[in-house]
Amino acid sequence: MAQKRVFAIIVLLIGAAIGYFVYHSEVTASWPFKLGLDLSGGTQLVYRADLNAIQSSDVAESMSALRDTIERRVNMFGVSEPLVQTEQTSALSGTSEQRLIVELPGVTDTQKAIALIGETPVLEFRLLKSANPPAAFSTTTVNQDFEPAAITGKDLASSELQFQGSVAISEPVVVLHFTSQGAKIFADLTKNNVGRYFGIFLDGQPISIPVIRESIPDGTAVISGGFTATGAKELARNLNYGALPVPIELISTQTVSGTLGDKAVRDGIMAGLWGIGAVALFMLLWYRLPGLLATIALTLYIVVMLALFKFIPVTLTAAGIAAFILSVGMAVDANVLIFERIKEELRGGKSTAESISDGFARAWPSIRDSNISSMITAVILFWLGTSLIKGFALVFGLGVLVSMLTAITVSRTFLFALGVDAKYGFTRLLFGSGISRT
Amino acid sequence: MFIIKHRNAFFALTGALVLAALISVAVFGLHLGIEFTGGTLVEVSYDLPAPGTGGQAGGTRPDPVALTNTLNDAGFKDFSLRETGDNGYTLRAQSIGDAQRGELAAVFSYQGGTAHVDQLTEIGPTIGAELRNKAILALGLVLLCILLFIAFAFRKVSQPISSWVYGLIALVTLVHDIIIPMGFFALLGYLTGAQVDTLFVTAVLTVLGFSIHDTIVVFDRTRENLRINHEKNRKEDFAETAGHSLNQTFVRSINTSLTVLFTLLVLYFIGPASTKVFALTLLVGITAGTYSSIFLATPLLVWVEKRRNKAKK
Numbered sequence: 001m002a003q004k005r006v007f008a009i010i011v012l013l014i015g016a017a018i019g020y021f022v023y024h025s026e027v028t029a030s031w032p033f034k035l036g037l038d039l040s041g042g043t044q045l046v047y048r049a050d051l052n053a054i055q056s057s058d059v060a061e062s063m064s065a066l067r068d069t070i071e072r073r074v075n076m077f078g079v080s081e082p083l084v085q086t087e088q089t090s091a092l093s094g095t096s097e098q099r100l101i102v103e104l105p106g107v108t109d110t111q112k113a114i115a116l117i118g119e120t121p122v123l124e125f126r127l128l129k130s131a132n133p134p135a136a137f138s139t140t141t142v143n144q145d146f147e148p149a150a151i152t153g154k155d156l157a158s159s160e161l162q163f164q165g166s167v168a169i170s171e172p173v174v175v176l177h178f179t180s181q182g183a184k185i186f187a188d189l190t191k192n193n194v195g196r197y198f199g200i201f202l203d204g205q206p207i208s209i210p211v212i213r214e215s216i217p218d219g220t221a222v223i224s225g226g227f228t229a230t231g232a233k234e235l236a237r238n239l240n241y242g243a244l245p246v247p248i249e250l251i252s253t254q255t256v257s258g259t260l261g262d263k264a265v266r267d268g269i270m271a272g273l274w275g276i277g278a279v280a281l282f283m284l285l286w287y288r289l290p291g292l293l294a295t296i297a298l299t300l301y302i303v304v305m306l307a308l309f310k311f312i313p314v315t316l317t318a319a320g321i322a323a324f325i326l327s328v329g330m331a332v333d334a335n336v337l338i339f340e341r342i343k344e345e346l347r348g349g350k351s352t353a354e355s356i357s358d359g360f361a362r363a364w365p366s367i368r369d370s371n372i373s374s375m376i377t378a379v380i381l382f383w384l385g386t387s388l389i390k391g392f393a394l395v396f397g398l399g400v401l402v403s404m405l406t407a408i409t410v411s412r413t414f415l416f417a418l419g420v421d422a423k424y425g426f427t428r429l430l431f432g433s434g435i436s437r438t
Numbered sequence: 439m440f441i442i443k444h445r446n447a448f449f450a451l452t453g454a455l456v457l458a459a460l461i462s463v464a465v466f467g468l469h470l471g472i473e474f475t476g477g478t479l480v481e482v483s484y485d486l487p488a489p490g491t492g493g494q495a496g497g498t499r500p501d502p503v504a505l506t507n508t509l510n511d512a513g514f515k516d517f518s519l520r521e522t523g524d525n526g527y528t529l530r531a532q533s534i535g536d537a538q539r540g541e542l543a544a545v546f547s548y549q550g551g552t553a554h555v556d557q558l559t560e561i562g563p564t565i566g567a568e569l570r571n572k573a574i575l576a577l578g579l580v581l582l583c584i585l586l587f588i589a590f591a592f593r594k595v596s597q598p599i600s601s602w603v604y605g606l607i608a609l610v611t612l613v614h615d616i617i618i619p620m621g622f623f624a625l626l627g628y629l630t631g632a633q634v635d636t637l638f639v640t641a642v643l644t645v646l647g648f649s650i651h652d653t654i655v656v657f658d659r660t661r662e663n664l665r666i667n668h669e670k671n672r673k674e675d676f677a678e679t680a681g682h683s684l685n686q687t688f689v690r691s692i693n694t695s696l697t698v699l700f701t702l703l704v705l706y707f708i709g710p711a712s713t714k715v716f717a718l719t720l721l722v723g724i725t726a727g728t729y730s731s732i733f734l735a736t737p738l739l740v741w742v743e744k745r746r747n748k749a750k751k
Contacts, residue, residue, distance in 0.1 A: 038712065046565070089568065097564075110558050111540040251562035260481075260556045264710035271709035275701035282697060319637065322705055322713040326720070329701035330648070333694040337655075340690040366658060369591055370651030376583045377647035381640060384576045386473075386569065389636050396644070 008417035011300075011410055019303040022310065031310040036317035036391060039265050041258030042105040043113045044387075047248040049086075049098040054246060062246050063098055065234070070102060070117060079104045100248060110255045118250075125149040128197035128209070146199055150189055155182025159236045164224065172232035173224040183219025191215035207235065268321035275325045276302065283332055287339050290415065294335035297410040301331050301403050308398060317391035327399025333370065334407030337363040342415075356415050360408075367404065374400045442681035445737035452734050456614060459621020466624040471633030472559065474573070476566030478534050479559040480542060483526040484551040499525055500548045512545045513538060520631045526556070528631075533560065573639045580643050584650050585609065591654055598676060599743055607738045608653050611730040615649045616642060618726035619719055632715050641719040648698070649727025652691055653735045659683040660736065676743045684736045695728040 025031035037044050054062050063086045074082045083103040089096060107113045126146035157179045163170040178186050190212050199209045200223055208223040227235070280298060283291035305324065309316060342359030350358065378397030381389055441448060472479050484499050502519055505527065509517060517531035527546070538545075539558075546553030561569075588608050592601035619642060626632045660683040667674050699721060706717040 048562075048564070108555075110555075111536070114536070114539075252565050253558065253560040255555070255558040257554065257556045259554075260711075264712060267708060267710045271705050274708060275704040278700040278704060279697045282700060286693065318710045318712040319640070319716070321710065322716060325701050325705050325709065326644075326698065329698035330694075332697050336690055336693045336697070340693075344686065366651075366655045369654050369658070373584060373587055373651045373654070374644075374647045376587060377580055377643050380576055380579050380583065381643060384572045384579075385640075386572075386636055389640050392637075392640055 004413065005417045008413045011413055012296075015300040015303060018300075018307045022303055022306045025310060031313075033309055034313040034315045035261070035265070036315045036320070036387070037103055037105060037254065037261075038256045038317050038388075039261045039268075039321075040105050041108055041256055041261040042103065043107045043110055043253065043255045044104075045102045045113060045117060045250060046252040047100040047102070047117075048251045049100060050247040050249060051098055059098065063100075066100060066246050066248070070100065073116060074102065074104065079107055081105055099251075106258070108255055108257050110253055113255075114250060114253070124201040125151050126199040126201060127193060128199060149198070151178070151182060151185045155179055155185060157182070161229070161233045161236045162222075164222070171224060172227045172229045173222050174227065174232050174236045176221045176223065178219040178221070180219070183217075186219060186221065187215060187217040202235070264318050264321075268318065268325075272321065272325050272328070275328055279328055279332055283335070287335075289418075290335070290339045290342070290411075293411055293414045293418075294332055294339070294407075296414065297335060297406045298328065298331055300410055301406040302328070304402050304406065305399060308402070309395075314394055314398070315391060316395075317388060319388050320391035320395040323392045323395035324399065327396060327403060330374070331399065331403035331407065334363070334367045334404060335411055337366050337370075338407070338411060353416075356412075360412055364408075367408070371400050371404050441684060441733055442677055442737060442740055445740060448733045448737055449741075452614065452730070456617050456621075459617045459624075462621040462624045463617075466628040468620065468624050469627050469633045470570075471635040472530060472561050472566070473635045474566050474570045476533065476561050476563035478529075478531045478561075479557070480529040480531070480555060481522065481526060481557040482529070482543070482546045482553045483523065483556050484553055498550070499527060500546075500550070502527075504548070505546070508545060508548075512541065518631075530633075533562065569636060573636060576639065576643060580646055581612070584612065584646060588650070588654070592657070599739065599746075603742055604657050604739070607735055607742070608650060608657070610738065611653050611727075611735050612646055612650060614730045614734060615645055615723060615727045619645060619723040622722045623719060626715070626718070630715075637713070637716040638719055641716055641723060644720060645723030645727050648724055649731060652695070652728060652731035656684060656687050656691065656731055656736055657739070659687050660739070677740045680736050680740050680743075684732065688732065691728060691732055695724060698724055 026033075049063060049066060051059055051062065067084050067086050071082070071084045074084060082105070083101070085101050087099045087101055089099060102113075102117060104113050125148075127149050128146055130145070155178050157177045159174055159176045162173055162175050164173050165171050193212050194214060196212055197209050198212050200207050210223065223235075276298070280295040283294045283298075285291070287294060305327075308314065314320065338359055341363040342355050345355035345358045345362075346352070348355075375397060378393045378400060382393035382397065385393055499521065502521070506519060509519070509529070509531075514529070514534065515532045517529055520528045520530075522528045539560075542555050542558065543553050546555075585605070588605040589601075592604045623632065623634065623638060627634075660680050663679050663683050663686075666672075667679060702717050702721045702724070706714055706721060709717060
C-alpha cells in the first residue's frame with residue numbers, strides 16, 4: 001500500500017512538473033505553441049510545377065532548385081518563419097504532380113504575396129563609386145557604395161554558358177548579349193568608365209564585380225566570377241528565362257486575416273476551458289470520488305497533450321483545437337468504462353480492492369477496441385488529408401493514445417493508492433453514482 | 439429490457455428518421471463546397487464610420503442587390519452572396535483573376551463602409567478533383583478497415599448467432615450513422631448555405647470510428663453473458679440475455695457520449711467560427727451513433743435470432 005501511494009505521489013509530481021513546464025515555457029515564450037496560418041493569420045500559396053521539359057531523373061534536383069530560389073525571394077521579403085516546401089501528390093489521389101507550397105505567416109495581402117513569388121529576378125548593373133572595392137559587400141551598403149549604371153536588365157537579349165581559356169584550365173563564364181539598343185548604351189558606358197568596378201546584381205545580391213578593362217562595342221559582356229560549370233549554367237538559365245528553374249502555376253491560395261485568427265485562438269481557448277469544466281463537473285457529480293480521480297487524470301492528460309504540442313511541435317489549426325476539445329470528452333471514456341465495471345463488481349459483493357482490479361481487467365478489452373477504431377480513423381485521415389485535416393487527425397490520434405495511457409495508468413494508480421474499503425456506508429456512497437441501485 | 443420489448447416501435451422510429459434524412463438529401467441536396475469543386479471563397483467584414491460622420495447611423499453592410507450589381511460589373515462569375523455574422527458577407531464564386539484579386543477589398547467597399555477581406559480561399563479545379571477523390575478514398579478506406587476490424591473483433595464464433603451477423607448488423611448501424619448526419623447537413627445547407635467540405639467528411643469519419651466502438655461494446659457484453667450462461671449451464675432466452683447486456687452497458691454508452699456531447703456543445707456555442715458547422719455535424723452524428731448502438735444494434739440482433747428460431751421450427 002505504501003509503495004502504491006509513493007508511486008501515486010510521483011505521478012502527481014511528474015504531472016505538476018509537466019504543467020509547470022507548459023506554463024513557464026508559455027510565459028517566457030521559450031517553447032511557443034506553433035500556430036497554423038488559419039490561427040496566426042497569413043497566406044498559403046500552392047503551385048504546380050510544370051515539369052514537361054524536365055527529364056524524370058532531374059525532377060528532384062529541379063524541384064530543390066525551385067524551392068531554393070523561392071526561399072531566397074521570400075526571405076528577402078522579410079517574412080518571419082516562412083515555410084517553402086515541395087510536395088509530390090500521391091498517385092492514389094488521381095493526379096501525380098510536383099507541387100510547391102509556400103506559407104507566409106503575417107502576409108495577408110494575397111495579391112502582394114503572389115507578386116512576390118512570381119517576380120522574375122531583377123538583374124541590375126551598378127558602378128562602384130570608389131576606386132577600390134570594399135572588403136565585404138552587404139545589401140545595406142550597396143546603395144552607398146554603388147551608383148546605378150545606365151544599362152539595366154531590360155537591355156539584355158540573352159545569355160549563355162561558355163568556357164574560356166585553354167582546354168586544360170578552361171573556366172566557365174556567363175556571356176551576356178545585349179539588345180542593339182543595349183549594345184550602344186553598353187559601349188558608351190564602358191568607354192567612359194574604363195578602370196572602374198562594374199557590379200552585376202541579381203535580386204540585390206552581387207554576383208560578380210569585374211573591372212572594366214576596355215571599351216566593349218559589340219554588345220556582349222562576360223561574367224567570370226569563379227563559377228562552377230553548374231553555377232554558370234544556372235545563372236545563364238535564370239537570366240534567360242527570367243524567373244525559375246521550372247515554370248510554376250498557381251493552383252490554390254488561402255489567406256486568413258490576423259484579426260480573424262486571433263479571435264479563433266481566443267474562442268478556442270474559451271471553448272477548451274468550458275469544455276474541460278463541463279466534463280469535470282459531470283464526472284464529479286456522477287461518479288463522486290472516482291470522478292475526482294478521473295478529473296485528476298484528465299488534468300494530467302491535458303498538460304501532457306499541451307507539452308507534446310510544444311515538443312513535437314504540432315502545428316495547431318482551428319480543426320486541431322476542435323480535435324483537442326473533442327478528445328477531452330473522449331478521454332474520460334476509458335474512466336467511465338472502468339468505473340461502471342467497478343460498480344458492477346461492487347454490486348456483485350466483492351471487496352473494493354478486488355472490484356477495482358477486476359473492473360480494470362474486464363474493462364480493458366473494450367477500452368482497447370474502442371481506441372483501435374478511433375486510431376484507424378485518425379491514421380487514414382492523416383494519411384489522406386489536406387493540411388487542415390492533418391491537423392485534426394494528428395491531434396485526435398495523439399489524444400486517443402495519451403488518453404488511453406493516462407486513464408489506465410493514472411486512474412488505476414490513484415484508485416489503488418486511496419486504498420479505501422467501500423464496505424461501509426459513507427465510502428460506499430463515495431463510490432456510488434447518480435442513479436445508484438445499491 | 440424495455441428497449442428489446444418495444445423494439446418494433448424503435449425500428450419504426452429509426453425507419454422514420456432515416457426516411458426523413460433521405461428525403462432531406464433528395465429535396466435539398468448536398469452541395470459540394472469549393473474545396474471539392476474548385477472556386478473562390480471570400481469573407482469580408484465592414485469597418486463602418488462612427489454614427490454622425492456621414493455614414494449610416496449604426497452602420498449596416500451594403501444592400502445585397504447593390505453589391506450583386508457591383509460584383510457583376512467587376513467580372514465575378516457564377517457567384518452567390520450570403521450575409522454572415524452581423525456585419526459581413528460570404529462570397530462564393532468561380533476562380534478569379536489577378537485583377538479581381540487585387541481589387542477585392544475595393545469592390546466590396548462602399549460609401550458607408552470599408553471592407554476588410556478576412557478570409558480568401560481559392561481552389562483550382564485540379565485540387566478540387568483531387569480532394570474529391572481523396573475524400574471518397576478516405577471514406578472507402580475507413581469503411582473497409584472498420585469492416586476488417588469488426589471481422590477481427592468477432593472472429594470467435596459464438597452461439598446462437600454466428601459472428602458475421604454481428605458484423606453485418608454493426609455495418610447496418612454504420613449506414614444509419616452516415617445517413618442521419620447527411621440528411622441533417624442537407625437541411626443545414628438549405629437553411630444556412632453550409633456546403634460539404636473536407637471538415638464534413640472528417641466529421642462523418644470521426645462519427646464512424648466513435649459509433650462502431652459503442653456498438654462493439656454492447657455486442658461484446660452480449661457475447662460475454664452468453665459465455666457465462668454457457669459455462670454455468672444456465673438456460674436463458676436470447677432476448678433476455680441481450681436485454682440484460684444492453685442494461686449493463688446502457689449507462690456507460692450514454693455517459694461516454696454525454697461527455698463528448700458536452701465538449702461539442704461548448705465548441706459549437708463558443709468555439710472558433712470556422713469549426714461551428716463541424717461541431718454541429720459531429721453533435722448530430724455522435725447522437726445518431728449512440729442512438730443506433732443502443733436502440734438499433736441489439737434489437738436487430740434479437741430480431742435476427744427470433745427469425746432464425748422460427749425458420750428452424
